[in-house]
Amino acid sequence: MNRQRNRGRVTLATIAAVCAVGALPGQAHAADGPATYTFDPAAEAVRGAETNADAAELKPGSVYKSSIGRGQKLYYRVELDDTTDAYVSAVAVPKAGTKVAYGDGITISIRDLDDTRCSSEDADFESAEFPRPITAYAHRTVEKGSSLCEAGGTYNVLIERESKATSSPDAWGLELRFEAEPALKDAESLPTEAPEDWPSASPVPPSGKQERPGGSSFYEATGLESGEWGDSIVPGQTRFYRVPVDWGQQIFATAVLSNSKKSTEYLGNALVMALDNPAHGHVDNAMLSYSGGSSSVALDPLPPVAYENRHAAGTDTSAMRFAGWYYLSVTLSPEVAEHYGDEPIGLTLKVKVVNESKQSPYRGDAGIFGVTDDDRDMARSGESAPEAVESATMTMVGAAGIGTGSVLVLGLGVWTVLARRRATPAAVPPGAGGQPPYGGPPQAW
Missing domain, CATH: 2.60.120.380 (Jelly Rolls)
Known part of the structure; x- marks a missing residue:
């Protein structure tokens, strides 16, 4: 559903x-x-x-x-x-x-x-x-x-x-x-206590940077898989990305802000990187100070995704309770513009997902609380959800040879059908x- x-x-x-x-x-x-x-x-x-x-x-x-x-x-x-x-x-x-x-x-x-x-x-x-x-x-x-x-x-x-x-x-x-x-x-077979021990050593970060610009919201978040991803960010901007993390897998993430030639002014908490789970529950964040040189910040190690994590007292471990798309967002303080100008600064994300996938605890379709092959393909290609559907739709329209006027009529017709099927708030x-x-x-x- x-x-x-x-x-x-x-x-x-x-x-x-x-x-x-x-x-x-x-x-x-x-x-x-x-x-x-x-x-x-x-x-x-x-x-x-x-x-x-x-x-x-x-x-x-x-x-x-x-x-x-x-x-x-x-x-x-x-x-x-x-x-x-x-x-x-x-x-x-x-x-x-x-x-x-x-x-x-x-x-x-x-x-x-x-x-x-x-x-x-x-x-x-x-x-x-x-x-x-x-x-x-x-x-x-x-x-x-x-x-x-x-x-x-x-x-x-x-x-x-x-x-x-x-x-x-x-x-x-x-x-x-x-x-x-x-x-x-089978609810009876699941552990009722959160794991106390899990691998916390950060893996070797990926290398071989590829360019992949982030989106402007959860809805537009750009898909990422393990790798080194290049982007840029301007003061006051938030960039969104999403990473499929399956049952039993761990996610590690580091943000690197490039150096600037314009100043060496020290700014505390100049950049914030946050991680949120598939239900948009907050997991953790990390803050970076900046003084004009290349600077990096990493999320603290988090446990592998497991149903029993929900029994943990710590909110960061508890939030790692289901598989699906995990969202990374990076925000650069608007104060950076006062000393470094409003031009974009290079941003690099190093993302690493480790461990083999484990079986889902759910009966039937997991919905947003699972990872599918389509999700992995979107992460590999860098598509966001709207881009993937738009690409497929435009290909279909092009193959059918429909003119602009027909597209508008088709769009309005489909919109009307969908609207009629929506529940009235x-x-x-x-x-x-x-x-x-x-x-x-x-x-x-």
């Missing part, structure tokens, strides 16, 4: 691209300047409510676009059964050029109707005090021997924003996802929670 849903998302994007006859996503080079975050084009606009009684429902396998103001606490709701593990993630996207401070961020939690918290996670800017997309997720997991949040029914999703008085008051965009984890083959009164008007946040986000 998740695979089909992803194909539907990129099909809509393909039709839009054909009709607009515009540039393909993910192709803008860093020299073009910082791009805005590209929200998933299939995201449905939804408003958060300040009371849970007015909360709009999120559907499993869907993506939504919303926003949150400074100091707001906004509710959404989900309907859960008494067996399925569920995850709701939020990507918070401050506007470029705004101000954020240490401790600014969001908290997302899933709660039952008695306000018992099933789980929660924070995402904040830490000591790298510049705007960039940050992610967090909350989950409701049904665990043997636990009575916490085990009943089926309505649950609240609460997203809270914390911003200092000195920070910009502008609303932040939100990209929300609700994913359901597949059923297990729950209605929320205009202006609830101080939200923007219908249609979601401004396109500048």
